[in-house]
Amino acid sequence: MNWSFFHKLGSPKWFYDISGRWLPWFVLATVLLLSVGVVWGLVFAPQDYQQGNSFRIIYIHVPAAFVAQSCYIMLAVAGIITLVWRMKLADVALRCAAPIGAWMTFIALITGAIWGKPTWGTYWVWDARLTSMLILLFLYFGIIALGQAISNRDTAAKATAVLAIVGVVNIPIIKYSVDWWNTLHQPATFKVTAKPAMPIEMWFPLLLTVLGFYALFTVSLLMRMRVETLRREGKTRWAREALEKMS
Template sequence: MNWGWFHKLGSPKWFYQISGRWLPLLGWVSAVLLALGLAWGLGFAPPDYQQGNSFRIIYIHVPAALLAQSCYLMLAVCGVVGLVWKMKLADVALQAAAPIGAWMTVIALLTGAIWGKPTWGAWWVWDARLTSMLILLFLYFGIIALGQAIANRDSAAKACAVLAIVGVINIPIIKYSVEWWNTLHQPATFSIVEKPAMPAEMWLPLLVMVLGFYCFFGTVLLLRMRLEVLKREARSSWAQAEVARLVKEGP
């Protein structure tokens, strides 16, 4: 097996060049999917037979919650790559993704509270799913704080990687909390391996929104990583030439 592509990922210059080619397409795809999913889910999907129109918040809540968990899994993978293979670009990805994951967790918690008020009669309960999601937010905050508090970049990268790897144990707790404990939170809305409980006209726009959220995440992640790469490679000739080109072209 040719692992040349994997070793290329350790090159900031190669990453910057290849990511610049993918960004426009990824940005347009995310915009189209999000616009289509929102219009379809909020305007054309039928109301739920029990929750009425209040169920429509799932078109924001579910994608945000899924992305918040997936993003943390990515942080753990980046932590392993950074510790084992010493790839500095892994730390770039980790630091760039952590704030995005934190915001997705905040959105999931806020929309869950809005959903919970008419459904459960309370904005917040110390439910296993909600509590574990709150812990996920604190883990994100911890990684962001570590990355900013430790002056030495290598030491900060190691500390953030260790916290990301240790904290990943919370992800299966979030996923299986509704099965392990008696919780108010409902089970998964849909599963890849099981037939959706909702009719197609309700879960298809949700699938579009999930794909749109992930494409949006990829777009923002690449933008943040490219900026961080330019900062870290500021002394290299290619980075200086790129900054000069960007300044010359203007906004």
């Protein structure tokens, strides 16, 4: 197996250079996907026959929930790479992605509560899906707080990596909670193995917004990682040259 690409990812300079080329494309994808998906979903998609217009919040809620869970899986992978290969960029990715994941989880919880009021008659219940998503938010907070509380960078990297890996057990609980327990939360909107329950004019804009949120996450992560990489590599020649170009 050719590991050259994997080792290149461990180079801060290579990452900074290649991410600078990728960023404009991800920004363009974010603008196009979210503009079309959100406007289509909120304005032009037909009403749901049961929930009326209140269902439209799924065009924010579902993408945020998807990204929140995917982000934590990424943290766990970055944690493994940090512990096994001691790759500095993996720790950078973990530190930079955690606040984004926390925001996405918060948005998913808030929009879910707004959706729950007209659907269930209450903003919050200790439902298995809602509770496990709340735990996910606390895990994000724990990783952020742990990284800030430990002054030694290597020790902080190991501690946050361990917490990210241990906490990933919550992800399958979130995903399968509606199948394992009697819950108010509806089943998954998208299933790879099943045909969407909604008509195409409703689920296609949702697909666009999901992709748009992933593109937005990528843009946010790359920008944060680029800043953090320059901060950590500030004494190197290439980082000083990059900072000079920015000034």
